[in-house]
Amino acid sequence: MTRTRTAWLLAAAGALVATVAIRAAGTAPAQGATPAPVNPAQAVTPEPAPSQPPDVLFKDDVHAKAGLTCESCHGAKKAGGGYAMVARTTIAPMCAKCHADAAYMKTFAPQVRVDQYAQYQTSVHGRQMAKGETRVATCSDCHHAHGIVAVRDTRSPVTPPHVAQTCARCHADPARMTPFNRSPDIPGDWSKSVHAEALLKRGDSSAPTCSTCHGSHGATPPGAESVANVCAQCHVREADLFKKSKKADLFKSMGTGDCLTCHSNHHIEPPQASWIGLDDKAICTTCHDDKMPGAAVITSVRKGFDDLQSRMGEAQAVLDRAETAGMLVEEGKLALHNAAEAHVRMRVLVHTFAGPPFDEVLKEGLTAVAQANAAGVDAMNELQYRRRGLAVATLLILGFLATLFVKIRKLPK
Amino acid sequence: MSLRTWFAERLPVTEVQAAIAHKTVPQHRHTVWYYLGGMTLFFFIVQVVTGILLLLYYRPSSAEAYDSVQFIMTRVPFGWLVRSIHSWSANLMVGAAFAHLFSVLFLKAYRRPREMTWVSGVLLLFLVLGFGFTGYLLPWNELSYFATRVGTDIAGVVPGVGEFILTFLRGGKDISGATLTRFYGFHVAVLPAIATALIGLHLLLVQYPGMSVPPSVEEKSKREGRPVPAMPFVPHFALRDLFGWTVALALLAGLSAYLPWELGHKADPFASAPAGIQPEWYFLWTFQALKYVPAHILGIEGELVAIIVMGLGAVALVLLPFLDINTRRSRTVVTWLAIGALAFMAAMTLLAVRGNRP
Numbered sequence: 001m002t003r004t005r006t007a008w009l010l011a012a013a014g015a016l017v018a019t020v021a022i023r024a025a026g027t028a029p030a031q032g033a034t035p036a037p038v039n040p041a042q043a044v045t046p047e048p049a050p051s052q053p054p055d056v057l058f059k060d061d062v063h064a065k066a067g068l069t070c071e072s073c074h075g076a077k078k079a080g081g082g083y084a085m086v087a088r089t090t091i092a093p094m095c096a097k098c099h100a101d102a103a104y105m106k107t108f109a110p111q112v113r114v115d116q117y118a119q120y121q122t123s124v125h126g127r128q129m130a131k132g133e134t135r136v137a138t139c140s141d142c143h144h145a146h147g148i149v150a151v152r153d154t155r156s157p158v159t160p161p162h163v164a165q166t167c168a169r170c171h172a173d174p175a176r177m178t179p180f181n182r183s184p185d186i187p188g189d190w191s192k193s194v195h196a197e198a199l200l201k202r203g204d205s206s207a208p209t210c211s212t213c214h215g216s217h218g219a220t221p222p223g224a225e226s227v228a229n230v231c232a233q234c235h236v237r238e239a240d241l242f243k244k245s246k247k248a249d250l251f252k253s254m255g256t257g258d259c260l261t262c263h264s265n266h267h268i269e270p271p272q273a274s275w276i277g278l279d280d281k282a283i284c285t286t287c288h289d290d291k292m293p294g295a296a297v298i299t300s301v302r303k304g305f306d307d308l309q310s311r312m313g314e315a316q317a318v319l320d321r322a323e324t325a326g327m328l329v330e331e332g333k334l335a336l337h338n339a340a341e342a343h344v345r346m347r348v349l350v351h352t353f354a355g356p357p358f359d360e361v362l363k364e365g366l367t368a369v370a371q372a373n374a375a376g377v378d379a380m381n382e383l384q385y386r387r388r389g390l391a392v393a394t395l396l397i398l399g400f401l402a403t404l405f406v407k408i409r410k411l412p413k
Numbered sequence: 414m415s416l417r418t419w420f421a422e423r424l425p426v427t428e429v430q431a432a433i434a435h436k437t438v439p440q441h442r443h444t445v446w447y448y449l450g451g452m453t454l455f456f457f458i459v460q461v462v463t464g465i466l467l468l469l470y471y472r473p474s475s476a477e478a479y480d481s482v483q484f485i486m487t488r489v490p491f492g493w494l495v496r497s498i499h500s501w502s503a504n505l506m507v508g509a510a511f512a513h514l515f516s517v518l519f520l521k522a523y524r525r526p527r528e529m530t531w532v533s534g535v536l537l538l539f540l541v542l543g544f545g546f547t548g549y550l551l552p553w554n555e556l557s558y559f560a561t562r563v564g565t566d567i568a569g570v571v572p573g574v575g576e577f578i579l580t581f582l583r584g585g586k587d588i589s590g591a592t593l594t595r596f597y598g599f600h601v602a603v604l605p606a607i608a609t610a611l612i613g614l615h616l617l618l619v620q621y622p623g624m625s626v627p628p629s630v631e632e633k634s635k636r637e638g639r640p641v642p643a644m645p646f647v648p649h650f651a652l653r654d655l656f657g658w659t660v661a662l663a664l665l666a667g668l669s670a671y672l673p674w675e676l677g678h679k680a681d682p683f684a685s686a687p688a689g690i691q692p693e694w695y696f697l698w699t700f701q702a703l704k705y706v707p708a709h710i711l712g713i714e715g716e717l718v719a720i721i722v723m724g725l726g727a728v729a730l731v732l733l734p735f736l737d738i739n740t741r742r743s744r745t746v747v748t749w750l751a752i753g754a755l756a757f758m759a760a761m762t763l764l765a766v767r768g769n770r771p
Contacts, residue, residue, distance in 0.1 A: 326671070326672065326673040326675075327673075328483065328486050328487050328493070328676065330483065330487070331487070386493075386494075386670050387670065389670075390666060390667065390670040390671075393666050394663060394666065394667070397659055397662060397663040397666070398663070400659055401656060401659050401660065401663075404652060404655060404656045404659065405656065407648075407652060408649070408652050408653060408656065411648065411649050411652070
């Protein structure tokens with residue numbers, strides 16, 4: 001079962017980049033059109049056709065602002081007027097004339113990169129193009145041809161929130177993917193992932209999109225051997241623990257893609273405690289059952305998560321009640337925050353695939369959540385005490401008022 | 414020798430006793446408004462007592478102020494109650510002071526020979542607002558920090574001296590720990606000293622000529638040829654006053670226990686101002702009115718014109734007894750002006766509250 005799953009995962013990973021960018025000859029990429037704000041569900045929407053002629057689009061192009069003209073790329077006008085099209089195979093080398101020239105590029109920006117063409121030549125796109133396969137992506141497919149804006153410009157098709165949509169123009173198109181035997185589902189899968197949600201919904205531009213894992217100019221699929229290294233770019237601690245764990249060698253010998261075994265690749269969901277365990281929904285059961293070694297650790301880790309989570313819920317409820325009633329529960333909230341932090345650390349420590357380090361942090365979490373709960377209960381008790389005190393004080397005040405009232409009524413007119 | 418005799422040899426105890434015994438308060442259909450002054454005084458006394466208790470733990474520095482208030486509310490026995498009562502009482506005192514001012518205005522109690530009573534009363538109202546403004550910053554929370562910045566910005570608009578006033582109030586260019594310490598100084602030393610002296614003067618001026626009788630009651634009394642009925646100050650009026658104070662105490666206790674005053678989040682001078690920053694409710698009407706002022710009026714900066722108009726309004730309020738020539742017609746004009754001012758303040762406050770709803 002593990003092998004079947006891994007094979008599928010590898011196939012899906014390979015599909016993203018191995019035959020990337022199948023652009024049908026003659027279907028010029030949309031130019032100048034600013035990608036619409038995307039959400040996960042729309043990440044696979046094809047780009048609309050260019051709305052304006054090239055000379056109009058070029059007015060807003062970074063190259064026009066740098067003093068370049070139509071002739072800079074197209075050469076002199078033809079005898080009958082108009083410019084010759086640039087052949088798709090010559091686009092990247094043409095761009096590289098300037099963009100790979102460090103001395104020239106430094107005149108525009110001191111730290112501008114000049115390795116794009118070198119990277120492109122190592123990519124699946126570049127290697128295919130070198131073989132004369134013009135349906136794969138070249139510079140103008142991702143950056144546009146006449147309305148090019150800087151990558152940091154929010155209108156750019158390759159600024160992080162727009163990258164997936166740009167890749168999806170080809171990679172989500174069955175007509176373009178089928179000739180290369182690649183699945184068009186990958187951008188859609190990514191758009192449902194925790195990464196897409198972070199990038200597109202929460203606006204976290206550090207969240208990974210296609211180019212973060214596959215590279216941009218040097219886009220290639222990470223092989224099973226290097227997946228953990230790719231994930232480790234951000235998930236440093238998890239990767240470190242995993243590499244030191246006994247599972248690292250085991251997964252290697254099985255030829256699985258390390259992280260992918262449990263987390264999948266594109267459709268990466270937020271980790272759940274339910275993934276761990278020996279019941280039907282748990283991922284562990286892909287390899288483990290309750291008779292195998294490690295069953296006790298798996299059960300204990302799952303119980304630890306469930307215990308802490310349910311106690312955190314109880315503590316949160318009592319703190320909310322106290323806070324809604326006007327009590328200050330800052331200390332309880334701090335303790336609950338510590339418990340939540342322990343919960344996050346426990347999730348990281350799962351990558352050790354061992355009980356003791358996990359149990360140690362679980363103990364910290366349970367202590368913190370007990371403190372949070374106690375703070376909430378104390379606050380509720382204090383609230384009751386205050387209300388009883390107020391009731392007594394009100395009775396005394398009312399008694400005094402009644403006495404005063406009687407006294408005032410008895411005063412001579 | 415009894416204690417009373419011992420004091421009587423040294424102080425005019427007998428004379429004071431006799432004066433109190435003979436003191437009367439006019440009794441008519443508007444008598445109820447007489448209690449508002451005493452009510453304001455009650456809230457002021459509550460402020461003094463709870464303020465002294467808070468002083469025992471409060472630390473006036475930007476690093477410690479918020480934490481010390483939090484400590485008072487969470488660790489000090491009954492600290493939450495003291496702080497909550499102080500905050501609620503401050504608001505109720507402002508409300509009572511405004512109600513007292515308008516009742517005196519409508520009953521024309523500022524007329525000769527009570528001009529100085531009125532002037533000292535209006536100055537006391539300004540002091541109460543000063544207490545509110547300076548005290549609001551002391552917990553050093555997000556709301557108070559940014560509301561104080563907006564409030565002090567307004568002072569900076571005054572031509573010529575605006576920059577000086579702004580720097581003087583803030584202790585620098587922006588709100589900082591220096592602002593907090595000087596607001597603290599104003600709140601617990603300067604303003605209380607002036608207020609104590611003014612309250613003493615105000616009470617003396619109230620007692621000396623006695624309570625004012627509204628013109629309508631005076632005219633009726635003259636028409637009917639009999640004096641305005643009166644009741645003894647002690648015990649009749651004093652017991653009724655005590656009744657009112659006790660109701661106020663019950664209200665304070667209930668509000669403090671069921672709607673404890675929030676502390677909010679600690680001020681972060683480097684954070685951007687949160688949405689919906691507003692001053693305390695009693696400054697809302699000026700805050701809202703300033704929003705409607707056009708950028709320029711007759712070539713002069715609109716905000717400046719508004720500040721000048723409000724300043725002139727405040728001066729006119731102080732000098733009202735000298736501006737009102739005390740004819741039936743002038744009194745009617747004052748009444749309508751007061752109704753207009755009340756309606757304007759209420760409308761602006763409502764608009765500000767509604768505008769701040771999410």
